[in-house]
Amino acid sequence: MTSTEQAPPPPPSEGRGAHPDHLGHVIFITASAAMGGFLFGYDSSVINGAVEAIRDRYDIGSGTLAQVIAIALIGCAIGAATAGRIADRIGRIRCMQIAAVLFTVSAVGSALPFALWDLALWRIVGGFAIGMASVIGPAYIAEVAPAAYRGRLGSFQQAAIVIGIAISQLVNYGILQLADGDQRGKIGGLEAWQWMLGVMVVPALLYGLLSFAIPESPRFLISVGKTDKAKEVLAEVEGKGVNLDHRVEEIKQAMRREHKSTFWDLFVTGSRFKLLPIVWVGIGLSVFQQLVGINVAFYYSATLWQSVGIDPSSSFLYSFTTSIINIVGTVIAMVLVDRVGRKPLALVGSAGMAIALAFEAWAFSADLVDGKLPETQGVVALVAAHVFVLFFALSWGVVVWVFLGEMFPNRIRAAALGVAASAQWIANWAITASFPSLADWNLSGTYIIYTVFAVLSIPFVLRYVKETKGKALEEMG
Numbered sequence: 001m002t003s004t005e006q007a008p009p010p011p012p013s014e015g016r017g018a019h020p021d022h023l024g025h026v027i028f029i030t031a032s033a034a035m036g037g038f039l040f041g042y043d044s045s046v047i048n049g050a051v052e053a054i055r056d057r058y059d060i061g062s063g064t065l066a067q068v069i070a071i072a073l074i075g076c077a078i079g080a081a082t083a084g085r086i087a088d089r090i091g092r093i094r095c096m097q098i099a100a101v102l103f104t105v106s107a108v109g110s111a112l113p114f115a116l117w118d119l120a121l122w123r124i125v126g127g128f129a130i131g132m133a134s135v136i137g138p139a140y141i142a143e144v145a146p147a148a149y150r151g152r153l154g155s156f157q158q159a160a161i162v163i164g165i166a167i168s169q170l171v172n173y174g175i176l177q178l179a180d181g182d183q184r185g186k187i188g189g190l191e192a193w194q195w196m197l198g199v200m201v202v203p204a205l206l207y208g209l210l211s212f213a214i215p216e217s218p219r220f221l222i223s224v225g226k227t228d229k230a231k232e233v234l235a236e237v238e239g240k241g242v243n244l245d246h247r248v249e250e251i252k253q254a255m256r257r258e259h260k261s262t263f264w265d266l267f268v269t270g271s272r273f274k275l276l277p278i279v280w281v282g283i284g285l286s287v288f289q290q291l292v293g294i295n296v297a298f299y300y301s302a303t304l305w306q307s308v309g310i311d312p313s314s315s316f317l318y319s320f321t322t323s324i325i326n327i328v329g330t331v332i333a334m335v336l337v338d339r340v341g342r343k344p345l346a347l348v349g350s351a352g353m354a355i356a357l358a359f360e361a362w363a364f365s366a367d368l369v370d371g372k373l374p375e376t377q378g379v380v381a382l383v384a385a386h387v388f389v390l391f392f393a394l395s396w397g398v399v400v401w402v403f404l405g406e407m408f409p410n411r412i413r414a415a416a417l418g419v420a421a422s423a424q425w426i427a428n429w430a431i432t433a434s435f436p437s438l439a440d441w442n443l444s445g446t447y448i449i450y451t452v453f454a455v456l457s458i459p460f461v462l463r464y465v466k467e468t469k470g471k472a473l474e475e476m477g
């Protein structure tokens with residue numbers, strides 16, 4: 001989203017942090033915006049509980065099943081690519097409200113499909129909403145959060161995502177128990193998997209309601225000439241010690257030197273084929289976040305554990321415990337992201353993920369005995385899967401979203417964030433669509449591929465990624 005270009009820093013007396021009296025309100029605003037992240041996580045992972053039921057109901061193979069699961073990610077990429085422009089035209093809040101409507105429609109449609117084709121259609125609609133939320137959430141939070149708290153507040157987006165993932169798995173497990181462990185068991189005239197997909201109506205409606213309770217971004221308000229309203233919002237979020245006239249003038253001066261960012265602004269001057277280096281870094285962060293295979297754990301974990309001999313109820317339980325570990329790791333990242341910085345967390349996470357994935361690859365290389373992994377390999381696989389999710393959550397799960405909200409110069413932020421988020425969804429689609437076929441080919445080999453990407457992310461971060469901790473958005477060059 002277009003906001004401001006580089007501007008002179010405020011006088012020392014103004015400060016950059018929220019006054020304690022305002023911090024609670026800022027947290028409420030941030031948490032409300034992050035409900036989009038909750039729905040992002042919920043909608044992304046709730047399908048985990050329906051995979052085998054969909055395969056059985058429509059009698060489809062791994063390839064077709066993968067396309068139905070992954071097709072939502074095409075909608076995600078489109079939503080992410082267009083959300084920035086939509087938000088610049090009608091505002092961040094209106095964009096959130098559109099996403100809430102799409103989440104609601106998708107939940108109802110997915111729960112009551114006529115056939116496989118319209119189930120896929122509703123998943124695309126939900127994906128578009130996820131894509132919008134993936135862009136609007138971190139960008140809005142970055143624009144309203146005081147610089148001193150921006151890392152921690154920015155991590156609310158990922159916290160909401162992982163909580164959404166965990167709640168979806170808990171709801172799935174509860175519904176499965178009501179259906180006596182049968183994903184196609186009937187509850188009130190609908191199959192269990194239909195209830196799993198339909199329950200998302202509740203948080204979608206809550207997201208829509210909360211969007212009416214939070215203010216518009218001050219940068220957007222200034223961009224459309226609503227200066228007095230922008231001052232009110234700045235007073236709400238930055239506190240009593242801020243010189244509002246100076247802050248508004250600071251933003252206005254920068255905006256007078258900027259133009260609405262477009263896709264073409266992402267290219268080196270004089271070239272239509274060479275992207276700016278910072279854009280490639282954003283794309284690289286997005287792609288590496290997905291190529292380590294994290295979403296296999298959230299889209300296919302129940303199916304994965306069942307494939308190595310674990311019963312359905314236990315597989316759903318392990319999916320839930322993995323989600324709890326995801327939350328624990330995210331909390332660790334929220335505590336550390338402004339203390340140790342974004343880059344050190346990314347490096348620690350890459351190393352931890354690489355080791356855990358290597359152990360998973362070793363465990364899955366064992367031959368099944370009576371349809372199950374040998375006891376030792378089974379324990380190693382379960383432990384390594386949880387360790388992998390922990391290291392992802394305390395690092396790449398949070399810092400990539402914080403980086404993407406902070407790292408781009410203001411003059412290209414909208415377009416660059418959209419492209420980076422779209423790249424993330426395309427990489428997510430590639431992993432999601434390929435996993436069932438790759439697992440049929442060689443499950444251990446699949447995890448070796450993910451291990452290689454985790455290892456490669458280390459030199460990428462060391463060489464190309466710059467720390468953004470403690471910098472104001474106007475300082476990003």
